[in-house]
Amino acid sequence: MRGRKQAAFLASIFSTLALSVSIILPTSTKAESAENYSLTIMHMNDTHAHADLLPNMVTAIKEVRAQDPNALLFNAGDVFSGTLYFNQFIGQADLALLNMMNIDAMVFGNHEFDLGSGENGQKSLSEFAAKANFPFLSANVDFSGDAYMASKQNNTYTETPEDGIVYNGMVKEVNGEKVGIFGLTTEDTANISSPVNVKFQNYIEKANEAVAAFEDMGINKIIAVTHIGYDSNPETGNDLLLAKYVDGIDVIVGGHSHTQLTAPVVVDQDENGAAKDKTVIVQAYQYSQNLGELKVDFDENGIVVGQTGQLIDVASKAADSEAAAVLAPYKSEIDSLTNQETGATAKKALTNPRLTDSAVSVRSNETELGNLVTDAMLAKAKERNENVVIAMQNGGGIRAAIDEGPITTGEVIAVLPFGNDPAVVQLTGDEIKQILEYSVRLAPAESGGFLHVAGMKFTYDSTKEAGSRVLTMQVKVNGQYEDIKAGQTYLVTTNNFTAKGGDGYEVFAKAYQEGRVQDIGAIDWEQLRDYMVQDLNGDVNPQIEGRIIDTLGKEQEPETPGQEPETPGEEPETPGEEPETPIEEPETPVTDDENNQDNDNGTETPVTDDNTSDDSDDNAGAVDDNKDNGSSDTDKNTQNQGSNTDKPGTSNNAGNTLPNTATNMYTMILVGGLLLVSGIVVMIYRKVKHA
Known part of the structure; x- marks a missing residue:
């Protein structure tokens, strides 16, 4: 046994002896139980350059410290990326506050590494660290290969941390007790950001090393400050798994998944379901909106015996006047940038209608602006993974119109103001149908979860019962539309809010829980801006294209999926036939990390939160899932129709297939002949050998 387990074991022996003595001695001689040790922790995470609320955050912090001057304060990462404050000042505006x-x-978030590729290393991060008046923690990030950050890394567990230096962990003495603190960053950073030469090590192994190091120092109160996500993809790790697999961590202060834990979560079972000492997990949502406050009590052995926590609404606090003055020059410049033209021009007004003043709505109908947003999502997702074939955007997340004429940065941000991370989700055709059914369940009434689409089109009948409305679904492949197949897997991009089950999408939530959601390391409004400028050359003129059609109970002629012209002499292709090229099974995907659920009054309510495989069919961005979905042998045989591959029981003459009886007899004769020849060869060999 190590550390606390050994101490607890000895304590149990002594308590048994004490109990025996107490039976003999008078009551007045019983020893008073030692008082518990109490620690207050403040925390923030995933502020993403939302600097306007930081003066209010300063006020909230001061109020907590007025009650407990020794309260600790941790930042769980992702200060970088999200608003114009970052685009213009690369973290320095936030750092001033x-x-x-x-x-x-502070622990590093994945977005802290966003500029690595353009800078051939972590230059901006090193400049951020150099001006910080606090240390950084990172037990599983190796900066040794980075020209800018290598000199700032100190791979120790120190009792004397220096500002701007990166340590595995550190020790703080609070109210006469030593507390060990270490940091972890998601290993998925290698996939969703630009770390270049920075390496990310196994979080479980490094957490075990950190706990052992602190216990060797005689420390039994241990905090992990993490940016791995509360419930993110298990393949790259999350806080729930960390609590189960690593014994000895008392508190996990988390980030990355943008999870709003309004009360602390307590894990008291290990990976096998056996009882363990409590681990308390907290996370404070996103965008500088909350300051987390946790009070945790320890017994004399460093075991957690109680906890209370809350999220303080920062916007409800007055801005600290000194902090507001520090932010003022940055804010003034950002206000000017908001009116700066992007280089794109809207050829007409792109409205964002609602049923209150229009016959159509962004929350119930296809719109030109919705098509523009999803086209941008799809184009930019394809740049990162060419097999992505569909984009989906919740109508409740499109918040403003774009006027005719030059488009400003402020207008783009107003359209998509939440700074959501785009993600890629691995979905079957059947799951896509369930998602679309949910999308139109309230039609023609409005719903914030109504999905705009790109790369596909579908029809539905709003006069039918909800759940049985979708009539057709087609995906665009090589410029032509083909039916979406129930058992085939497609890569779909959407915002991380929707990908995690926002607006009540249970299918997306299930995919997220199963690790089929992958953050692609971008910001949605930046995708839209760059698409209009780069892909459209600034000429913005989206159209209504019939991507989403409500038949309103009217019969429509069946639409033949678009197909490539047939080559003379070839067998006609069966509609819905699977591609002949073998398709690999998808790899188990990796996950990450965010967004806002739209409710009836148009405000955003958070949901708990970082994924998908890159392996998919080059032709359709899809993976054959017939095997996993229980498709019949008949279906599998259908996939091979028209193939020129020689197989037992088939003929190269088109349409001439041998009967099963002839095939079986032929096979038996062939096998028998091979066995006979093999026997003769063996006999000859033995005779020659013994001659």
Whole structure:
């Protein structure tokens, strides 16, 4: 046994002896139980350059410290990327405010590495660290190969941390007790950001090393500050798994998944379901909106015996006047940039209608602006993974119109104001149908979860019962539409809010839980801006294309999926036939990390949160899932129709297939002949050998 387990074991022996003595001695001689040790922790995460609320955050922090001057404060990462504050000042505006908060330590988020490729290393991150008046923690990030950050890394567990230096962990003495603190960053950063030469090591192994190091120092109160996600893809790790697999962590202060934990979550079972010492997990949502406050009690052995926590609404606090003054020059410049033209021009007004003043709505109908947004999502997702074939955007997430004429940065941000991370989700055709059924379940009434689409089109009948409305679904492949197949897997891009089950999408939530959602390391409004400028050359004129059609109970002629012209002499292709090229099974995907659920009053309500495989068919961005979905042998045989591959029981003459009886007899004769020849060869060999 190590550390606390050994101490607890000895304590149980002594408590048994004490109990025996107490039976003999008078009551007045019983020893008073030692008082519990109490620790207050403040925390923030995933602020993503939402600097306007940081002066309010300063006020909230001061109020907590007025009650408990020794309260610790941690930042769980992702200060970088999200608003114009980052685009313009690369973290320095945020840092000016963070430096006013007396932060005890910060862990790196995946977005802290976003600029690595363009800078051939972590230049901007090193400049951020150099000006920070707090240390950084990272037990599983190796900066040794990075020209800018290598000199800032100190692979120790120190009791004397210095500002701007990266440590595996550190020790803080609070109210006479030593507390060990270490940091972890998601290994998925290698896939969703630009770390270049920075390496990410196994989080479980490094967490075990950190706990052992602190216990060897005699420390039995241990905090992990993490940016791995509360419930993110298990393949790259999350806080729930960390709590189960690593014994000795008392508190996990988390980030990355943008999870709003309004109360602390307690894990008291290990990976096998056996009882373990409590681990308390907290996370404070996103975008500087909340300051988390946790009070945790320990017994004399460092075991958690109680906890209470809350999220403080930062916007409800008055801005700290000194902090507001520090932010003012940055804010003034950002206000000017908001009116700066992007280089794109809208050829007409792109409205964002609602049923209150229009016959159509962004929440119940295809719109030109919805098509523009989803086209941008699909184009930019394809740049990262060419097999992505469909884009989906919830109508409740499209918040403003674009006027005719030059498009400003402010207009783009107003359309998609939440700064959501786009994701790619691995879905079967059957799951896509369930998603579309949910999307139109309330039609023609409005729903914030109504999905705009690109790369596909579908029809539905709003006069039918909800859940049985979708009539046709087609995906565009090589410029032509073909039917979406129930058992085939497709890569779909959407915002991370929807990908995690926002607006009540249970199918997306299930995919997220199963690790089929992959953050692609981008920001949605930046995708839209770049698409209009780069892909459209600034000429913005989207159209209504019949991507979403409500038949309203009217019969429509069946639409023949678009196909390539047939080559003379070839067998005609069976509609819905699977591609002949073998398709690989998808790899188990990796996950990550965010968004806002739209409710009836148009405000956003958070949901708990970081994924998909890149392996899919080059022709359709899809993976054959017939095997996994229980398709019949008949279906599998259908996939091979028209193939020129020689197989037992088939003929190269088109349409001439041998009967099963002839095939079986032929096979038996062939096998028998091979066995006879083999026997003769063996006999000859033995005779020659013994001659």
